[in-house]
Amino acid sequence: MAALGGLAAAALLLLLLLLLLAVGLYCCYVRHVHAKYDHIPGAPRESFLLGHLPIIWRMMEKQELIHDLFLQWSEKYGPVIRFNAFHRVSVMILSPEGVKEFLMSPQYPKDPLVYGRIFNMFGVRFLGNGLVTDRNYEHWHKQRKVMDPAFSRTYLIGLMETFNEKAEELMEKLEEKADGKKEFSMLTMMSRVTLDVIAKIAFGLELNALSDDRTPFPHAVTMIMKGMTEMRIPFVKYMPGKQKMIKEARESLRLLRRVGKECIDQRREAIQSGKEDTLDILTQILKGDALEETRDDENMLDNFVTFFVAGHETTANQLSFTVMALAQHPEIMERVQAEVDEVLGAKRDISYEDLGKLKYLSQVLKESLRLYPPVPGTVRWTEKENVIEGVRIPANTTVIFSTYIMGRMERYFEDPLTFNPDRFSKDAPKPYYSYFPFSLGPRSCIGQVFAQMEAKVVMAKLLQRFEFQLVPGQSFKLLDSGTLRPLDGVMCKLKPRSLPKGFQA
Numbered sequence: 001m002a003a004l005g006g007l008a009a010a011a012l013l014l015l016l017l018l019l020l021l022a023v024g025l026y027c028c029y030v031r032h033v034h035a036k037y038d039h040i041p042g043a044p045r046e047s048f049l050l051g052h053l054p055i056i057w058r059m060m061e062k063q064e065l066i067h068d069l070f071l072q073w074s075e076k077y078g079p080v081i082r083f084n085a086f087h088r089v090s091v092m093i094l095s096p097e098g099v100k101e102f103l104m105s106p107q108y109p110k111d112p113l114v115y116g117r118i119f120n121m122f123g124v125r126f127l128g129n130g131l132v133t134d135r136n137y138e139h140w141h142k143q144r145k146v147m148d149p150a151f152s153r154t155y156l157i158g159l160m161e162t163f164n165e166k167a168e169e170l171m172e173k174l175e176e177k178a179d180g181k182k183e184f185s186m187l188t189m190m191s192r193v194t195l196d197v198i199a200k201i202a203f204g205l206e207l208n209a210l211s212d213d214r215t216p217f218p219h220a221v222t223m224i225m226k227g228m229t230e231m232r233i234p235f236v237k238y239m240p241g242k243q244k245m246i247k248e249a250r251e252s253l254r255l256l257r258r259v260g261k262e263c264i265d266q267r268r269e270a271i272q273s274g275k276e277d278t279l280d281i282l283t284q285i286l287k288g289d290a291l292e293e294t295r296d297d298e299n300m301l302d303n304f305v306t307f308f309v310a311g312h313e314t315t316a317n318q319l320s321f322t323v324m325a326l327a328q329h330p331e332i333m334e335r336v337q338a339e340v341d342e343v344l345g346a347k348r349d350i351s352y353e354d355l356g357k358l359k360y361l362s363q364v365l366k367e368s369l370r371l372y373p374p375v376p377g378t379v380r381w382t383e384k385e386n387v388i389e390g391v392r393i394p395a396n397t398t399v400i401f402s403t404y405i406m407g408r409m410e411r412y413f414e415d416p417l418t419f420n421p422d423r424f425s426k427d428a429p430k431p432y433y434s435y436f437p438f439s440l441g442p443r444s445c446i447g448q449v450f451a452q453m454e455a456k457v458v459m460a461k462l463l464q465r466f467e468f469q470l471v472p473g474q475s476f477k478l479l480d481s482g483t484l485r486p487l488d489g490v491m492c493k494l495k496p497r498s499l500p501k502g503f504q505a
């Protein structure tokens with residue numbers, strides 16, 4: 001008995017020793033990592049193991065934007081800054097030289113850790129190997145080439161009718177609210193219209209998110225976006241308070257993929273029986289699949305989900321930030337309204353030629369993306385050593401780029417916090433690798449032109465028809481929820497404008 005007890009005690013002691021050894025080794029490894037990166041400027045670490053994490057956690061609790069802290073750091077420590085968390089170091093590069101090197105070249109893949117995290121959501125396949133998250137260059141390149149025709153200029157011009165039709169439905173909904181008293185969230189309304197647009201244009205689906213509050217689909221997309229935010233909380237899977245959200249996010253994702261499957265099967269049939277000749281995104285997804293030897297329905301569904309996620313909230317956020325900025329700047333509002341009146345007059349439908357004439361509106365939308373980029377940045381992985389701004393960046397490092405931070409740095413934009421669309425006037429100097437709301441280079445946004453056509457149609461109609469006022473008392477803070485969006489949803493009151501004579505109602 002005693003021998004057995006002694007044995008157990010010895011085993012326990014051994015275990016304890018091993019544990020101590022492991023902790024010791026891990027600490028040595030962390031020290032080694034520090035030594036490798038400590039020549040890169042950065043804020044003092046708050047803790048040997050946690051690095052800068054406690055600062056982030058405190059900010060998250062107060063609903064403050066972490067990017068604003070990094071902006072302060074960039075001013076204090078220079079354009080190349082280190083960020084420590086346990087044994088991992090990421091390097092933030094806020095320099096045109098670095099942006100050009102890393103984003104313009106195909107040799108730096110997207111960061112496997114950051115993008116790998118959204119392959120699944122709570123155990124259900126999410127963005128998988130879709131176009132945004134694909135980290136394999138060859139596979140990505142094939143997918144991208146196949147999608148391109150659905151984003152060509154000629155194809156997009158043919159979409160003007162759908163942009164007009166859906167934007168007009170939004171105007172009808174807003175007319176019901178425009179009594180100068182009703183308060184509503186502009187973000188909610190914009191999310192619905194952009195959801196209807198992407199569903200219709202990409203997949204031929206009539207979702208009617210604008211007219212029907214209860215269709216399950218928009219709610220599912222909302223829940224998935226919420227899940228995407230919450231899944232960044234460490235150990236969220238194990239928190240009792242979060243189980244309902246997780247269940248709903250999973251179910252929503254399954255619904256989205258199920259609808260995607262139905263859509264794909266129907267379209268396949270239509271194509272096989274020669275009934276379908278649209279070039280929409282779904283057709284391209286199917287063509288892409290047909291080129292592969294192995295049929296991969298899961299990959300097609302990844303793209304179905306990807307286009308919903310990438311093509312809807314981003315544009316909705318841009319539109320509501322733009323409304324917010326305009327309502328805060330009456331003189332800019334007046335000028336852009338005057339341009340819309342001049343170009344559209346009494347016309348109801350907007351043509352592609354009109355879009356080209358709405359020059360100041362384009363500048364307003366660009367300036368909105370400078371201060372309020374819905375996608376704040378992107379992340380790459382470098383397998384080789386680089387020197388940027390004289391700072392050596394070791395091989396095998398995660399490098400972070402931020403258009404949000406660079407867009408607000410004195411170094412690149414004069415008086416950066418002032419909303420001034422004249423920065424983007426024809427004669428002004430072009431920003432040099434310091435402004436990239438759609439990213440740059442091979443992995444830049446495939447939907448950029450699509451999104452800006454859509455945004456212009458919606459904004460032009462809105463400016464033509466309404467005067468808007470912001471409800472006082474809201475914060476105008478930004479919320480980082482996967483995309484950057486207005487925390488309080490841009491609460492508005494609307495009044496109809498007196499329309500020009502002969503307006504074709």
Ligand code: HEM
Pocket residue numbers: 131132133144306307310311312314315318373374375377378379436437438439442443444445446447448450451
């Ligand atoms: C204002 C609206 C939009 C903004 C600000 C925006 C921004 C971006 C950014 C920054 C990226 C690069 C992401 C990264 O590096 O991880 C990206 C990629 C992408 N976006 Fe957009 N986007 C917008 C609208 C759209 C729309 C409307 C669509 C679809 C119709 C779309 C589809 C995509 C896709 C598929 C990619 C991945 C491209 C690739 O890697 O080949 N986006 N977008």
Ligand SMILES: *[C@@H]1O[C@H](CO)[C@@H](O)[C@H](O)[C@H]1NC(C)=O
Pocket residue numbers: 383395396
């Ligand atoms: C980077 O990682 C690769 C693969 O893990 C490895 O072969 C290479 O030696 C590493 N380079 C450095 C400098 O650590």
